Each structure stands twice: as C-alpha cells, then as structure tokens.
Amino acid sequence: MAKFTKKKDGELPAVSTASLPDIVFMLLFFFMTVTTMKDSSLLVENTLPNATEIKKLEKKDRVIYIYVGKPTQEYQKVFGTEPKIQLNDKFASVDEVGSYILAERAKKPQELQNVLTTALKVDKNANMGLITDIKQQLREVNALKVNYTTYEGNAFNNLQ
Amino acid sequence: MPRRKGAPEVNAGSMADIAFLLLIFFLVTTTIETDAGLDRMLPPIEPPDQDVVIRQKNIFTVNINKNGQLLVEDQLMDLKDLRNAAIAFLENGADGSCNYCKGRKDQSSSDNPTKAIISLKNDRETKYSTYITVQNELVGAYNDLRDREAQRIFGRDFTEMEAEYLNPETPSSIRDDLKDKVKRIQDMFPQKLSEAETTSN
Numbered sequence: 001m002a003k004f005t006k007k008k009d010g011e012l013p014a015v016s017t018a019s020l021p022d023i024v025f026m027l028l029f030f031f032m033t034v035t036t037m038k039d040s041s042l043l044v045e046n047t048l049p050n051a052t053e054i055k056k057l058e059k060k061d062r063v064i065y066i067y068v069g070k071p072t073q074e075y076q077k078v079f080g081t082e083p084k085i086q087l088n089d090k091f092a093s094v095d096e097v098g099s100y101i102l103a104e105r106a107k108k109p110q111e112l113q114n115v116l117t118t119a120l121k122v123d124k125n126a127n128m129g130l131i132t133d134i135k136q137q138l139r140e141v142n143a144l145k146v147n148y149t150t151y152e153g154n155a156f157n158n159l160q
Numbered sequence: 161m162p163r164r165k166g167a168p169e170v171n172a173g174s175m176a177d178i179a180f181l182l183l184i185f186f187l188v189t190t191t192i193e194t195d196a197g198l199d200r201m202l203p204p205i206e207p208p209d210q211d212v213v214i215r216q217k218n219i220f221t222v223n224i225n226k227n228g229q230l231l232v233e234d235q236l237m238d239l240k241d242l243r244n245a246a247i248a249f250l251e252n253g254a255d256g257s258c259n260y261c262k263g264r265k266d267q268s269s270s271d272n273p274t275k276a277i278i279s280l281k282n283d284r285e286t287k288y289s290t291y292i293t294v295q296n297e298l299v300g301a302y303n304d305l306r307d308r309e310a311q312r313i314f315g316r317d318f319t320e321m322e323a324e325y326l327n328p329e330t331p332s333s334i335r336d337d338l339k340d341k342v343k344r345i346q347d348m349f350p351q352k353l354s355e356a357e358t359t360s361n
Contacts, residue, residue: 017176020176021172021175021176021179024176024179024180024183025179027183028179028182028183028186031183031186031187031190032186032190035186035190035191036190036191037189037190048197049288049289049292049293050292051197051198051292051293051295051296052296052300053198053296053299053300053303053319054196054197054198055196055197055198055199055322055323055326056195056196056323056326057195057196057197058326058327058328059328060195063195117199119195119197122288123288124287124288124289124292125287125288125289126287126288127284127285127286127287127288128282128283128284128285128286128287128288128291129284129285131288131291132282132284135202135355138202139202139203139204139205140205142204142205143202144201144202144203144204145199145201145202146199146200146201146202147197147198147199147200148197148198148200148292148295149195149196149197150196150197150198150292150296152196155292155293155296155297156239156240156293158289158290158292158293159228159239159289159290159293
C-alpha cells in the first residue's frame, strides 16, 4: 500500500517554460520579416486568377495599386453587385483613375516617377469592359507599365 | 549591516505574454504579399508619326468573344492549342533570314520573328480570367521560344536569367553580364503583342 501512496504523492516535475519567450520571439521575428503591413483594407472581392508566366513585383515603393472586383457582402446593399474600382480606401469611378495615378505619382520621389508600375489586382469574375476603360485611362496619363497581378498556378484552372 | 547580493532579479515570467501579444499584433496587421503577375506595356496614346505598313500574314489575330471562345486567324480554336499555334506562327520564318527558327517556312505565315505581331482583341463582356489565361498562353509562347534559344546558346533558361537579372539582390557584376545575354535573346524574339481597343456589340 505504501508503494501506491508514494507514487500518488510523487508529482510530475513542472515543465520549464523559461525558453518560451525565446520561442515566441523567434516566431515574432519570423513574421516581422516575411510579412508586410497592410496598406489598405479590401472593399471588393479579390480572388486573383492564376498564371504561370509571372514575374515578381520587386520594390514595393514603385508600385501603384488598383483593385477591381464586386463589392464585398457588407457593401453590396449600397454599391450593388457590379464590379467596382477601389482606389486606396474608397470606391471610385473610371474617370477618377487618371487623376489618382497622377496624384500617386506626384507623391513619389522624382527619380522614381518614371519607373512606376501600376498593379491591377482584378477579381477573376470581372468583365473586360471595365479593365479596358482603366487601361484607356492609364494610357491617357502615360502610365504604360502595368502588371496584372495573379496567383501562381495553372492558368487553365481559371476557366472552371 | 550585511551587504546586499547585487540587484534583485527581475521576474521574467510575463515576458512570454508580452511577446505573444506582439506576435498576435503582427499576425493580424500584416499580410504575406502575393505580388507577382504578368508584366505588360500598354501602347502609348499618341499614334505613331507615320503609318507602318504591316503585311496581313505577319499578324496573328486572336479574338476572344464574350463566352470565352477563341477565334484565332479566323478559325475557332481551343485555348489549350493556342500556345503551340502562337509558337508555330512566331518561328515560321517564311523569308528564310531567321537561322534559329525551326518553323515550317509556310509562305502564308509570318516572315520573321522580328516582324511577327500578335494582335489580341476582346469583347467588353469577356471574363477577366479568360483574358488572363490567353495572355498567359501568349507570353508563354514567347517564353518557350526564348527558353529554347537561351538553352542552346547559354545552356540555361531565359526566364531564369531574366528573373536573376531583375532581382535587386543580384550582384551588379553578374547583372551586367546577364544584361547582354537577356537583351540578345529578347532581340531574337521581340515581344510584339498588340492590344486593340475592345469591340462592343
């Protein structure tokens, strides 16, 4: 009997948590280095299409973003379900694209103003009509370098 | 009076909590960026000074209708065949001046890769995903040809060389060397992809 009681009494030694802060800090630094700050929250659905022949967009400071897609659930009551353009944090119409590009370009340092890329982040269900209008606007303000941002993957998956 | 044994130890028990808090903050406010895509140049808005006469056989027309069907050179085509059709057109080499082309030298198709132009037209109601797939296939056709020539001349893929050239972390000595190579391959198969204004009907 004594044997049993002795076993019950002998409690497990506590696991040392002294190295827990180190582990968590390691995780923290990992996430701090591989991620970037969100610059604007999305108001539109943004499932990008897949493509294989992609090039990475280096140097984020030279990129101007334009988001296109249908408004997310909470905005659908106000803005409807037709695909819309999002510039910075608000919805915009097609003719605002040109002035937006010019304004963004003016904010960048002089030496970068000629090497800017416009990244079009377009939902895969959008229609080309809107994209064509945006492209026309971009041509008018001479922002000719565009990047159709996509995910990496088999392009034929887009068609399903 | 007995001397104290140094400063009292700070309790580090809550360090983990603080670190967790920071970790969660960064997890919530940041995103892992997926910024990669198809690079394209739009045509400038001013029309060229003089009209350039392009022979019809040097133009490869691709039309996408609103249902996502393809009309390539006036024939209905499946998207899966587009890449090979574009490759066949680009390296056709009808005038015989292109010594690296392996095409059929068909007289009714393009004269030379430097003259061959792919013209892409789409309807206003074409879905963006279809358009991207077509763009991807056309860029893929150029990349396949460039890769083949780069493999033959330099023993490595063009896309890989170009990625290394564009990567800002590549040392400039390697970049200078790559610049000429990339340029040489690009000149062999210049990317001439014209996008006309969309039709609406």
